[in-house]
Amino acid sequence: MSTWAKPPAPSTFCAKYPTAPTCTGGQPACTYCHSSPPTRNAFGLSVESKLLPGAMRPLSDGDFQMALPAALSAVEGLDSDGDGVTNLVEIQKGTLPAEAASLPRDVPCGAGINPSYTVCKYDNRYVYRKMIIDFCGGSPAYADLEAFSAMTSAQQTARIDVVLDSCMGAEYWRAKNGQVWQLAHRKVRPVGTLKGGPEDTGIVQLGDYYDDYALFVYSQLDDHDARDVLTANYFVVRSATPVTTYTKAPFISFQAVDVDHRAGNLTTAWALGYFTMFTALPRNAASQAYRGYLGLDIAKQEGLYPIANEPRDFDAKGVTQPLCTQCHATLDPLSYPFRNYNGITGSDQQVLRYVPSRIETFFSAQASTITQIPEQGYIFGQKVNDLKQWAQVAANSDAFAVATVMDYWKLLMGGPPTAEQNAEFVTLWKDLKTTQNYSVKKMLHALVRTEAYGAP
Amino acid sequence: MRLKLLLAVLVVVALGCPGPGAGSTDGGGTGGGDGSFDAGPAFGISAKGNVRFKRNERITFDFGNALGLPYDTLCKELGQYSCSLFVHPLALGGVDPYGSGLYEPLPFTGVTSPLVVDRIALAGCSQRVETDLSSPLNAVIFKNIAIVGGKVDPGSVEATAALDALYKRVMQRPPTASELAHLAQLNADIVASGKPDPGKAWLTLSCFAVLTSVESIFY
């Protein structure tokens, strides 16, 4: 094995364990086997010891790919992290074979009588109260809970749906700084004093990120298509009085990207101003979009789909160094489609918009080959011609559906799915893509019906 | 979360959401109540044990509604700064996205979290007791409480009704006999301490004990 994580490793792993939770909707991160490449974790060390022992290092990618399945088989019965669970069981259950604290917790349901909760089974009354706290922001009134308790089971189920809709129409859920809005913080990464626009204006006005929040929240409400957050060629206007509403708008102030080049929150004034800023090749904008909307953090070795002969280091940043290539073989082609989206370089008529020949216009002096940066790039190993296509591929990916459901799962369960909850989680994101037609509202109705949410 | 949002939540709840209304029924229902403590070894325990801290917004909302107090006066440091929404949001599991860049709540409660919860509950309960005693006709929880010689009879109909209302507003269930007995003992201990105004102190501290119970602040 070479000094670095092997690009073919995740796909080879998933070919061997296609039903492993870590392969469902994504691929294992390099940290599955490495603490931080090249350092291997306990599981990685076990695998490495069985990987063509005695063969000269580094192995070629071909040899590595050929030998990995057998090496994985050889360590299936081991317990690399010493948590009492074999590697194979951890792989199958979706816990981490190198982390002792991560293990399946198949705690049997306790027997016994509980006067208030139906422990281990779906409990309508428990769900009703919890759901109102989660979605409406406060506990139900005593009388309301009593009335609910007096209903038949079928009536209770129907009531849960009615109240859930009611809560999702309420301010706690949909208003500025409401629950859905808060899910966007990590994606938008606001900075108070850099905010543009008329509301809560900052000292240096880089862009009005409330527009980004508005599109995100809109995409999550009322059976709208969640993918619009990446693909919309429209904007969304929020009105706060008398109650919060969100309305589509073809143009709004301070947003300058023309309609033919818009890609949802990838091309807002804030995204360009803050994430692209002055850079020629907007790697930060690409990696932030990948992380924020697809849940894949390249800096954590996640979502690596290296492209052959990349990176080419058009901007002479030295990314062909061995330490850099493992990420940049994915990141650089991921960033190329952003090449003509201008941050805050140039005149007022040029900033925060799509500028054909942007690199040639502003950055040609930075490196001799910089103007060769193509607009064509790759995402998930798939070739795309421009950022709009990039956004389409991203929005239709499993990763997007997984990330969308994960946001709400963490919000409503208090953490990511456990090994025991993974099957329900997978069903949710797969249904979101298919039967629910990317309606977060429908997905949430399904979520509150899961055993994971509804059994105390 | 901004105060405006919280106020808006109240409006929506009042318009139809079955959320916590300040005027919730406080009669003595029996269904759905808490069981008695002595349930024996066959008590059914949750294998998951997955409860969540209500965090700053829900605590503000639930405390305010339970006590019938506006959110913006529930607790104000130095009489001016909202305890839960401005001064102590992080201690209560809030975020600070526009300032320090804390985009997601911290995974655990902190060392100061219980102190801040106590603070908010004491501020709120003190106000509720003061207001109910000074304006009996408009009392929300502590209705028609007789204070004789500075003391309250915890077994009186009025005191029992007040505790019943308190539990229903805070936990959506009536108190158990055991809980009433514990609070009655608290009254006896307060009286025995010889401190002034034992009756008012008992009302305030009963409210405090219930409001800061884990059943009130976790769900």
Place this chain on the structure above:
Amino acid sequence: MSLKKDGRLSRREMMKALSVAATGGSAAMSVMLQGCRDDQLTPERREQLGSVATRKDALGKTPKFIIVIAATGGASIVDSFMALRQSESANGATLNTFPDSLVKSFAGSPLRAVDFNGELTLGSLKLPVVASQSSFVNKHQSDMLVSSFIGTSVNHVIAQKRSLTGNGAWNGRTLQECVALEYGAAFPIPHVNMGTGGYLENGSDSSLPAYCYAESVANPSLWPLGLDGMRGIKNLPDRSLVELARKVRNEQLDPESTFARTFSSSDRLKRWYDQRGPSQHGLEAMDLITKLNVLPNQPPSIPLTEYGLAESPDAAKVRAAFPNFFTDQFEGQAAAAYLLLKNRVSVAVTIGPNFNVLLNAGTLGNPPLAFDFSHNDHRGTQAFMWNRILGVADRLITLLKGEPFPEVAGTSLWDHTLLYVATDFGRTKQRPSGAMQFGTGHDFNNGHLLVSPLVKGNTVLGSVSPTTLLSSGFDPETGAPDTTKTLSNDRDLFAGILHALSVDTSGSGLPDARAFRRKA
């Protein structure tokens, strides 16, 4: 209450003792009974919750302290203590070297400094910047160690966290968590973090006792108001009566409730029980709501007296050192850091500016993006921000030097403190030929500043290449430069800081980084 075999109190017992001192007998009994329930926990559980200091005998050990100053955005070492003169480099015109006259050297020292007198361009504004790093070096040279550093990420949040974990050098725990584990067991809030972004994140080692993880603070000036459950609230019953109510709640209402019993396996509830028990009483007993309060009694906006509160006995001194404590979070954090150490509240404190712009009475206090405004104007930003960091550091050091440390006669609090100026990453080294104003990107290659009587002062570990301006590593044991070491050396710095602080790293696999220690 029992003494450990060496006669010292455990962390829990220490906190209990504090609470006993503050409350009457019944309240004390309450705490003892709380302990009875904790005794039912498994040793592993107690360890995880931090109920007893079983992992290390930290109690009674003379503490050492770490203050992390997070130089957010990328503080470049070649714009400060490893700066290069243009005449020293064959490529000086196109590298980020300085006119010779701006780079100061010091007799008998490898340290350098940049004294900058120029501008910071902020949009259409050109703000004068006069920054003298040499005054800091002249004052603190003997306590300064600069270490070259080659990181592994140029993503702000990731790199920030890695600067604290040494890129996972020891199971992913942060430096502050390590120090809290070593020395913090007897401290009420061993680890306070007022940083931002990745500097604010916990490490990834979830096996440490709960007290090792940070208490996060957003508003340092108002935070002390939350260090007591009742002080400063009007019309409350006597404290002893509140304690009675807490006792009823903790020992009767909660344990008996169906909710608590049903969810008795919840880690969140177990943590809560622990936090509201001895920890809560200990904090209140120390009167931290007063001792950490920098705010003056200033009605009507700050009516302390009206609410039964008072300012810290040290408040006037701290306000004099950090006059902008209320408007400039960084100054407020530094004020809090001093008081947290002085009052033996914490052993690890993190402070630092964030990405927000700050204007103080019309003058720039913090540029947008802090050091990362170097994208726009590298030289002006680096000079301004280094000046800001060093200015706060200098005042903080002065306060700590003036604070006696009675645990070791004849020493000051500063003698037991290490100040680590952490940063995200370095900046790209190129500039347009001869340019004084230019922008830079992110670069793995950089260095870090440590200031402490515990480190080998007046030292630079590693070197900078005159031809590339890239720094290279060193042998962490001998300190000898190693120009072949051009890849990540996170572990060396991580180990060096811990070893300077005499943290026991047995079993970690970290190198014996003697080169950092004053007493090797």
